[in-house]
Amino acid sequence: MTIVVGYVPRSEGRAALRRAAEEARLRSTRLVVVNSNRGGAHLDQQEAAEHERELAEVRAQLDADGIPHEVRQLVRGLDPADDLIAVAEETAADFIVIGLRRRTPVGKLILGSNAQRILLEAPCPVLAVKAEE
Amino acid sequence: MTIVVGYVPRSEGRAALRRAAEEARLRSTRLVVVNSNRGGAHLDQQEAAEHERELAEVRAQLDADGIPHEVRQLVRGLDPADDLIAVAEETAADFIVIGLRRRTPVGKLILGSNAQRILLEAPCPVLAVKAEE
Numbered sequence: 001m002t003i004v005v006g007y008v009p010r011s012e013g014r015a016a017l018r019r020a021a022e023e024a025r026l027r028s029t030r031l032v033v034v035n036s037n038r039g040g041a042h043l044d045q046q047e048a049a050e051h052e053r054e055l056a057e058v059r060a061q062l063d064a065d066g067i068p069h070e071v072r073q074l075v076r077g078l079d080p081a082d083d084l085i086a087v088a089e090e091t092a093a094d095f096i097v098i099g100l101r102r103r104t105p106v107g108k109l110i111l112g113s114n115a116q117r118i119l120l121e122a123p124c125p126v127l128a129v130k131a132e133e
Numbered sequence: 134m135t136i137v138v139g140y141v142p143r144s145e146g147r148a149a150l151r152r153a154a155e156e157a158r159l160r161s162t163r164l165v166v167v168n169s170n171r172g173g174a175h176l177d178q179q180e181a182a183e184h185e186r187e188l189a190e191v192r193a194q195l196d197a198d199g200i201p202h203e204v205r206q207l208v209r210g211l212d213p214a215d216d217l218i219a220v221a222e223e224t225a226a227d228f229i230v231i232g233l234r235r236r237t238p239v240g241k242l243i244l245g246s247n248a249q250r251i252l253l254e255a256p257c258p259v260l261a262v263k264a265e266e
Contacts (some may be wrong), residue, residue, distance in 0.1 A: 120243075125152060128260075130258070
């Protein structure tokens with residue numbers, strides 16, 4: 001049994017990770033953290049270093065919490081939806097956790113195209129978590 | 134702690150209920166089953182009797198499984214999204230489970246307006262489960 005979580009270093013990614021870690025602990029299942037980036041022009045040096053630093057913190061926190069985990073940084077030119085769905089299929093995931101994004105500056109939540117595709121196309125249930133205000 | 138599930142006597146409602154019952158058992162929480170109907174012209178006699186029969190089966194199954202539960206049949210002229218969100222607020226739900234609908238006859242999943250509103254407006258995370266083919 002596996003829980004797959006889509007992680008980005010933004011509030012919605014952190015909210016999703018926090019919830020996914022709780023669920024993994026509750027079920028004694030492992031957690032697969034997917035950090036998906038299209039790569040190429042979409043990923044500059046500085047952004048990459050920032051991601052790296054945050055992912056190191058994620059790993060340290062999951063270690064401290066005693067949650068068996070795997071962090072996958074995928075830069076395969078795919079949309080996050082495709083990467084998450086592929087990992088969920090490969091790991092026969094019990095469910096996927098995603099964070100819903102707030103569109104600044106009004107703070108209204110939106111259902112982006114990646115979230116919609118994951119909800120509809122994932123091979124398993126999807127738990128959608130809201131970013132904090 | 135409470136899990137709220139939106140139930141309709143169709144495959145997506147049954148899939149949502151099945152998953153919600155598993156989650157309630159896992160967490161030893163109670164389950165609140167919400168069967169929302171706008172009422173008025175939307176609810177004819179025969180349909181109502183059919184709903185009644187299916188809800189009796191739902192109750193019997195949850196009893197048999199030993200899951201503490203409550204079945205709420207709401208006919209308040211509200212959209213299912215409004216009813217579910219109101220119950221989730223009132224019960225301080227841990228999360229809501231909804232079923233995603235397949236549009237016949239092609240069998241393609243859709244994200245209906247109720248599902249979208251629940252995902253975005255619910256005060257808690259939402260677990261979206263797919264109807265079986």
